[in-house]
Amino acid sequence: MPNPNQCSLGEVMIYQIARTLEDGILAFHGFGSPLVQIALHLAKHTHAPRLVLVAGATYGVNPGPPFLTPTSNDWVMDRGAECHLDIGELFDLAASGRMGRMFLSGLQIDRFGNLNVTRLGRERLQIKLPGGGGGCNLSCDVAHVTIWIAAHRASPDAKGRRRFRLVADCDFITSVGHRTAEGKSRSEMGYRGQGPDGIVTELGVFDFDESGHARLAALYPDVEVETVRENTGFGFPVRKDLSTIPLPTREMVEFIRALDPLKIHERELKPEERARSFPLA
């Protein structure tokens, strides 16, 4: 970090994700999600000390990893854990209503917060995506979901076409948001959880309006509403009290850097986004 009074986009995103965590709940981060892994540790270190932090892949509870690894199911990641859950117990916690928050992403995110990590191509399979792990189950069961994506910006290709990551409709629904493909609401489906209440991207933060549609709620200081519109595959309402996202403090940023000396979280960011920097709070 060249300027000691600045922080990076990744650090700012981690802080936005951390802010969605309530104190005193049980929350789980999946695998392959370093921004979220760090955000949970940051939240527990700052405003949510009573957080029950369950680590993805190892199912260690309240671990203190010495550093972040590029793979989640590594003994590094559950060092210092108070105890461990097994795969059945972890998902039972969600199904029975004990899990307060989960974090999900997708190669496609639609206007109702449905996610696709299974396949691109509706009729014919064009690209096989890795799959959603337990995201499908958790999107139905967990009390609240934070959606995040570090690749919202869909820059035009040589022919001027944009391949949106935030799309009107997903090619395949891996995880459910507020409306199924048939247009049914969560309460009609009888899901236990309330669904996603935010989408944190590298351009802004959305919440969801009463109809369950994504609504722009906050912007990064270097982003305009128009930029978000250009890079989003659907029209969206904007909150009347649209705000600028808060920036992390020096202490928070130092905590992040100490936890992730290998800068694993930057692998979620496109190279051109890594150059963005912001003043510390």
Add this chain to the structure above:
Amino acid sequence: MNPAIYTQTDKCCGLTSLIAHVRPGDCVVIGGGLSSREPMAALRELVRQAIGNLKLAGSAHGIDVDLLCGAGLVAESAESYVGFEQDFGMAPNYRRACEAGTVAVRDSCCYTLVQQLRAAIAGLPFMPMRSVRGTGFMAMHPEYKTMICPYTGEELLLVPALKPDVAIIHAQYGDAHGNLHIEGPPVADILFAKASKKVIATVEQILPTGQLAEKGVTIPYFYIAALSEVPYGAHPTACYPFYAYDRRHTAEYYRLASESAEAFNGYLQTYVCGCESQTGYLEAIGGVKTLGRLASWRQGVEAWQALYA
């Protein structure tokens, strides 16, 4: 038919005989998860014996499933995730095989899998759950049914029992009788062992039964049909405390797999078909020098961190 129990006193055998328990067309579940404790030596032997047309099911996997896809042994995948996370990204052989249509895509989700295994473990035809309804998985899995709960009146999803033909597991320790001790996260291995018709296992070390009992039995012997002592049997995935994940080797695997199917055949030739035994494989990956590097995580945080740089 009731599931079998296995009572032989000595189940130790070599890798060749161990893998002969797998039949073409079997439904196979693979223990471990992501970059940890995958039964890679057993899978390499599966490739050498070319036992194909396999139907895979599982939770979060990576190089294990990708290797079998790259060797053309997989007919169907009901995994919930196959990839290399933030480390390298999407699984190249798995993608190619799915996109070419040689692997039928039957993706599952972790809890769906858990419930299906639990049904098999309890000898029930199905288990109910709330989730999955309303997602794309309903059309992908016509065998999923819904019912109205006779107690609450709510709609529930029913998922059928999953009884894999074979579970292939790598554990740190076992005894000749077949008892297994797993250190660290068991992932879905215990569920796999109990739900499957048979378990075949590789272990880092075979211990006398008394010593194994002191460590604790994670999976009791009567689920296990056969086992082999195969040191470094999870390489290039981790099997702590013996060795960490070999990121350097995985990078080479990924580079060749990403390049093309032909380039990946070169990998198979060098590290799988060209190595008749695990001893040959360990030489091919760099011998004692590599093994020493992977054991260096014990020397402290700095050494551990260097393995990922």
